[in-house]
Amino acid sequence: MSSAAHSIRPIAILLCLAITVNWQYGFSSTYLNTPVEQFKEYLNESLGGDISEGTYDLWWDLIQNIWFVGFFIGIFLNPVLNDRLGRRVGLLIANSAILIAAILQWLAVLLHVPILLIVGRVIASTFTAVAFQALVLYLQESPPTHIRGTASFLSEMSFSLFCAEGTMLGTDQLLGDNLTWLTASVIPICAFSVVIMFFLPETSKYLLMSGAERSVVEHSVRFFHGPDANIPVILKETEIEIAEETISSTWSSILDLIRIPHLRKTLFLSVCCLQNCVALWTFIYNSTLFLEDINIESGIAKWAATAMCVSYFVCTVLGGTFVDRWGRRKILIPFSSLHTATIALFTLFSQLQKVQDFWKYFAVATLILLAGSFGCGVGAISWFISSEMTPIKYRTLMQSASYSINTISVVISTFVVLPFYFWIGTYCFLILYCIPSVLALIYISRNLPETRGREIHDIVNELKG
Structure with a gap:
């Protein structure tokens, strides 16, 4: 079999696995x-009509931002489901629950509840937090090392798509005027995401770590690498990696992430990388509002939000x-810097718009560039670099x-950004996003x-060094 085929x-x-996880995730976002x-x-109709602006704002903030509360809870289920039960079982349970959730959201609109x-x-x-983390583990543990970066980008590619x-379907020209069909549109793929898990094996690294039979481990390697895979070499590298540590990843060992120097350094690096991802949620959720506030017509603002997501993809x-050609550092650091700069530029242009209206078009272009710089490497690499x-x-x-x-940072910023925004305008982006990102980038560039x-065992040895 040729190298390309491998x-x-x-x-x-x-990619198929990433699509089943991120279709619902990207849509819901x-x-x-x-x-x-x-x-x-x-x-207004569901709550009896003539609701006050304050009541609407309360419900709307809760509907939007409750996502991060649930995601935070799901993060702590990761070791329970994806470690103790395995990546495959964890993903099967998560996808089944997500299907139920999709049906509930459709019924909520249909029944006005x-x-x-x-x-x-x-x-x-x-x-989704459980499924996303299981997906990252699959993308890190299943493919050959030389394409691990490309494989890991599949999550961000499918999420951005x-x-x-989700943004396009919500426009008036598509399903935006029919919320019942809009919320129903994701149910079929959620059902497919459950079915596909019955045909997907566990990752070979997890199987080897958990003491599975050799034939089962080899089947997993062949499934992901192909029938001509050099199984002895692949498994030898995995065995070296597993042998590097002797303590299990259980909640009783959480203090090891602080106590052991190389794990502490990895944790801090991971958090700093993810800090550059915090701002995107604010702009994904509220870009239409921000653009309308600088005198962009509502219809154009909605399609500008769609253009942001297309740029992202x-x-x-x-x-x-x-x-896998340039490396992680050469992509992550420059594009994270550009991403932070675009937030500062959007702040500048939105303020200049108050003086000359034409600056609003530069603000629109900056938002599209913001999403593009994030897509080039900030998001994908930040999410998989810890693995x-x-x-x-x-x-x-x-x-x-x-x-x-990271989720705590996102929850805090998403709950306070609008009050800050209505208080001091777009200057709030400098305080909430730019300053923390600059500090994080200084540490990342050095370490x-x-x-x-x-x-991975070679990378760990360097961090120990």
Whole structure:
């Protein structure tokens, strides 16, 4: 089998897996952004009519931001489901719960019961956190080392694609005027995501770590690498990685992430990388509002939000193409810097618009560039870099710790950004996003190792060094 075929097989399998996880995730992250008026009418009708602006704001903030509360809870289920039960079982349970959540959200709109929408989003976000972390583990543990970066980008590629889909479907020209069909559109793929798990094997690294029979482990390697895979070499590298640590990744060992120097350094690096991802949620959720406030017409603002998501997707595809050629550092640091700069520029242009109206068009372009710079590497690399620097026995615990800290940052920023925004305007972005990101980038540029094409046990040894 040719080298290209060896690469295409795992990429195709893992892309299919990434799509099943991120279709719902991307859709749920953006479908509220464009049909804002329709959801306002829905809440007004569901709550008896003539609701006050304050009541609407309370319900709307809860519907939007409850996602992060559920996601935070789901992060702590990661070691329980994905470590103790395995990546495959964890993903099967998560996808089943997400299907139920999708049905609840559809019923909430159909029956005009807003509390069901909140319950559905809590369940969806809780188990999306489990599914997302299981997906990252699959993308890190299943493919050959030389395409691990490209494979890991598949999560961000599919997520960005379905962010664009959710935003586009929410426009008036598509399903924005029919919330019942909008919320129902994701149910079939959620059902498919459950079915596909019955045909997907566990990762070979987890099987080897958990003491599975050799034939089962070899079947997993052949499934992801192809029938001509050099199984002895692949398993030898995995055995070296597993042998690096002797303590299991259980909650009783959480203090090891602080006590052991190389794990502490990895945790801090992971949190700093993820800090650069915090701002995106604010702009995905509220870009339409921000643009309308600088005198962009409502219809144009909605399509500008869609253009943001398209830019995000296209640039993620480009980043996935180059990540295994250029390396993580050469992509992450420059594009994280550009991403932070675009936030500062949007702040500048939105203020200049008050003086000359034409600056609003520069603000629109800056938002599209913001999403593109994020897609080129900020998002994807930040989410998987902790897995590339952590031994397998600590991997789910490291994920949970770094993701939970990041989620706390996201929850705080998303709940306070609008009050800050209405108080001091776009200057709030400098305080909430730019300053923390600059500090994080200083630490990353000094301490982040290059992980491209290296076995994880080799990277861990450098961090120990």
